[in-house]
Amino acid sequence: MDTEAQHLRKRVAIVTGASSGLGLEFARQIDRLQQVDEIWLVARKADALDDVAKQLDTPAIPVVADLTSKADIAAIKQRLADFDPDVRYLVNAAGFGKFGDWQTISDEAVDSMIDLNCRGLVDMTHATLPYMSRGAHIVQVASAAAFVPLPHMNVYAATKAFVLRYTRALRWELHGTGITATALCPTWVKTGFEKVARESGGGHDVRHLLGAQKASTVVSRALTANKLHLAVATASPQSCALRLIGKVVPNCITMAGWDIIRRI
Numbered sequence: 219m220d221t222e223a224q225h226l227r228k229r230v231a232i233v234t235g236a237s238s239g240l241g242l243e244f245a246r247q248i249d250r251l252q253q254v255d256e257i258w259l260v261a262r263k264a265d266a267l268d269d270v271a272k273q274l275d276t277p278a279i280p281v282v283a284d285l286t287s288k289a290d291i292a293a294i295k296q297r298l299a300d301f302d303p304d305v306r307y308l309v310n311a312a313g314f315g316k317f318g319d320w321q322t323i324s325d326e327a328v329d330s331m332i333d334l335n336c337r338g339l340v341d342m343t344h345a346t347l348p349y350m351s352r353g354a355h356i357v358q359v360a361s362a363a364a365f366v367p368l369p370h371m372n373v374y375a376a377t378k379a380f381v382l383r384y385t386r387a388l389r390w391e392l393h394g395t396g397i398t399a400t401a402l403c404p405t406w407v408k409t410g411f412e413k414v415a416r417e418s419g420g421g422h423d424v425r426h427l428l429g430a431q432k433a434s435t436v437v438s439r440a441l442t443a444n445k446l447h448l449a450v451a452t453a454s455p456q457s458c459a460l461r462l463i464g465k466v467v468p469n470c471i472t473m474a475g476w477d478i479i480r481r482i
């Protein structure tokens with residue numbers, strides 16, 4: 219595409235999960251960077267997205283979508299085709315977890331967790347990549363849970379391991395395009411996550427979210443890591459340690475340690 223035509227295209231940031239927590243904070247910090255003409259805020263709660271849009275200086279468009287729904291993903295693809303934006307940022311922050319073991323988390327919650335955390339994230343990435351070019355940024359919100367298997371957060375941790383592996387291999391596929399993908403792997407963060415995680419039959423299987431960080435700290439570290447072209451943003455010393463532990467300590471020892479920590 220020639221440079222003049224490219225200038226006519228709006229520079230857009232797309233942030234999923236923008237109604238709350240990390241997604242909301244990504245929208246705020248991308249807004250402050252003043253590198254895009256428009257921010258698309260994606261989540262299910264229209265009212266919350268409207269409130270977020272009002273907080274931002276950059277024009278922001280609420281895009282109400284349930285990312286577990288193929289029809290809603292198709293609508294986002296259509297929106298991309300209609301507006302043909304120059305997507306500078308894609309942040310996939312929509313996601314949730316549940317505390318509990320295989321007997322206490324409902325089949326519906328398990329399906330929805332896999333659909334949103336894995337399929338929705340991949341669908342959004344594949345839908346958006348054709349609109350990205352050199353210098354564009356992708357941040358996939360995984361979790362430090364990606365580094366180790368976690369009983370009583372089993373399916374959640376497995377979905378995040380998927381996100382980490384997917385993002386690492388995607389980076390390889392994107393080599394030479396100038397598009398940088400980073401997997402964000404934080405430990406606990408103070409967001410709406412805990413409330414949702416406890417709404418299950420085993421909601422108190424994890425007693426406390428020890429050492430929870432502020433979303434603003436995690437997001438600024440993630441954006442810096444992406445700018446530095448890092449594959450993984452750990453965002454805290456604890457997550458860094460877990461990353462190392464996941465590589466060198468046998469899983470049975472890690473899981474025994476987690477079984478103690480989750481009861482504290």
Ligand SMILES: NC(=O)c1ccc[n+]([C@@H]2O[C@H](COP(=O)([O-])OP(=O)(O)OC[C@H]3O[C@@H](n4cnc5c(N)ncnc54)[C@H](OP(=O)(O)O)[C@@H]3O)[C@@H](O)[C@H]2O)c1
Pocket residue numbers: 234235236237238239240241260261262263264266283284285286311312313314315334359360361362403404405406407408409410411412414
């Ligand atoms: N908080 C932590 O301790 C922590 C640690 C590591 C990783 N993470 C990850 O961080 C990401 C963001 O979570 P958070 O901590 O910011 O929690 P949060 O405050 O609960 O935010 C979750 C976001 O996902 C959106 N969402 C949920 N279901 C959706 C669906 N079906 N379709 C579209 N959007 C949906 C929610 O919006 P609506 O309800 O409006 O749809 C909300 O904006 C998640 O992937 C989570 O796994 C969190």
